[in-house]
Amino acid sequence: MPTDPDFSLDEVDRQILAELQQDGRMTNVELARRVGLSAPPCLRRVRRLEEEGIIRGYHAELDPVALGYEITFFALVGLESQKEAVLSAFEGAVKEWPEVRECHMIRGGGDFLLRLVARDTAHENALTSRLTAAPEVARVQTLQTIRTAKDAAGVPV
Amino acid sequence: MPTDPDFSLDEVDRQILAELQQDGRMTNVELARRVGLSAPPCLRRVRRLEEEGIIRGYHAELDPVALGYEITFFALVGLESQKEAVLSAFEGAVKEWPEVRECHMIRGGGDFLLRLVARDTAHENALTSRLTAAPEVARVQTLQTIRTAKDAAGVPV
DNA sequence: GCTCGGTGCGCAATATCATTGCTCGACCCG
DNA sequence: CGGGTCGAGCAATGATATTGCGCACCGAGC
The missing domain is CATH 1.10.10.10 (Winged helix-like DNA-binding domain superfamily/Winged helix DNA-binding domain)
Incomplete structure (x- = not known):
């Protein structure tokens, strides 16, 4: 543990x-x-x-824009199947995409919430298309971030 | 700049x-x-x-569970108005909630995506209720995180 | 009431690291 | 070809991390 x-x-x-x-x-x-x-x-x-693992590590917080990532967006992805093999395959695939920064399974079923970064809108579209084209992906809803009022890492202490 | x-x-x-x-x-x-x-x-x-602000800061990454936060979830919140004053008021309000870790405005309209942490399901329900009861909030859809396949902070370098 | 562990603090010493001033070489432009 | 700029490395100094040790406190058992 x-x-x-x-x-x-x-x-x-x-x-x-x-x-x-x-x-x-x-x-x-x-x-x-x-x-x-x-x-x-x-x-x-x-x-x-x-x-004891209470502190997992230390990280520098970088400015995405300075590194050429103008866009942060989320994607709600629904799969056609809820079979564990399919879910794992999807997770394994997006884990390899550097633009996918987070991948959370939600509601226990075949749904995922992803956080992605993109260099520009063309890049964002390409990523969305790549998601849609992925095997077993039934639907993709992108949630474009317009502005961020709060972005606190971690948890309250 | x-x-x-x-x-x-x-x-x-x-x-x-x-x-x-x-x-x-x-x-x-x-x-x-x-x-x-x-x-x-x-x-x-x-x-x-x-x-130059390319490195914004440094942060320890903490284990939420060790600090008593068993649950991480997202909430899609829709407001009844898109007036700037309403949007700002909502942002200002949730910014004061320690359990709200992120607040992103999406799609330019009266929609927000929030990331929250909760100690248990009762706490989660209380937070959801508090969101629903907030002024100008029209709808709240919670996205419970079942498991997280990838959670990389920052951006690819 | 007293002793025995166990726990956690502060002090002091040493190794390691951060930070500064300076010199030197590479490169660019006139 | 000479002046100027930029960034690297060296060396010295001050600050920090790290370890070992002794002491105070607290609770359990006699």
């Missing part, structure tokens, strides 16, 4: 998680200062959180 | 971005080694990428 629904998180742990979720590159010295600990026990707590 | 659709990114820059997107806490020494630079110029490039 990578993660226990364990209650081994005290107030200091939660504060550490909140700080690192907001700024994952904070130095341990600064983190320790903020949570009111000295550096060594603070670092030991961070290591423990990492080892 | 926070971000230029600038072509000032060479191959080394892209490699730096890819590495930091994957492991945002990598030491500069290690990063330099991987991209084939010595530490100082590597650090200077990272600083430049940060200052």
Whole structure:
């Protein structure tokens, strides 16, 4: 079990998680200062959180536009079958597409919600067509993102 | 201008971005080694990428379940009006809800796609009810996440 | 009331890292 | 061919991460 629904998180742990979720590159010295600990026990707590899988990793957040991805959109994809083999095949296929950033199965059936990025509208259309043309895909509804009011990673702490 | 659709990114820059997107806490020494630079110029490039807003920040990725959030779901929300004041009011309201992690306006009209987290199904139901009861909300369709095949943050580099 | 573990903190020392100033070579333009 | 710019590497310094150790606190059992 990578993660226990364990209650081994005290107030200091939660504060550490909140700080690192907001700024994952904070130095341990600064983190320790903020949570009111000295550096060594603070670092030991961070290591423990990492080892227990509560902290899964650290990531730089990049600007999609600067990297040439002007468009973020979602796609609701319905498959023709709900057989596990078909579902897995679809997941495996889109996992290989770099433009597909997230793939969530929803409602237990043959439906998926995908988040994708595209360089421009032509690229977006190509991706949508590629989805529609994929085997077993019955319908595709794209949800174009116009503007994003909130985009907080992770969870409240 | 926070971000230029600038072509000032060479191959080394892209490699730096890819590495930091994957492991945002990598030491500069290690990063330099991987991209084939010595530490100082590597650090200077990272600083430049940060200052130009191409790197927006760094975040720890936390395990929602370990923090008591068993459920992630999406909600398609339709408003009764497309007036800008109504849209903004809705955005402003859900921005204050900690369980709402993302809020995207879609299709330019009165529709939003939200990503939410909930502690359990009761909590999820309460959130859905709260959405439905919000002013100007015409309809709410929840998309429960059954399983996630891919969840890559950011963009391909 | 007292002792025995167990747990978790702070201190101090050392290895590692980040950061700065400087020099040097490659390249471009006149 | 000479001045200018850009970016890399080297070396030195300050800051940080990391480890080992001793001490205080807390609960259980006698």
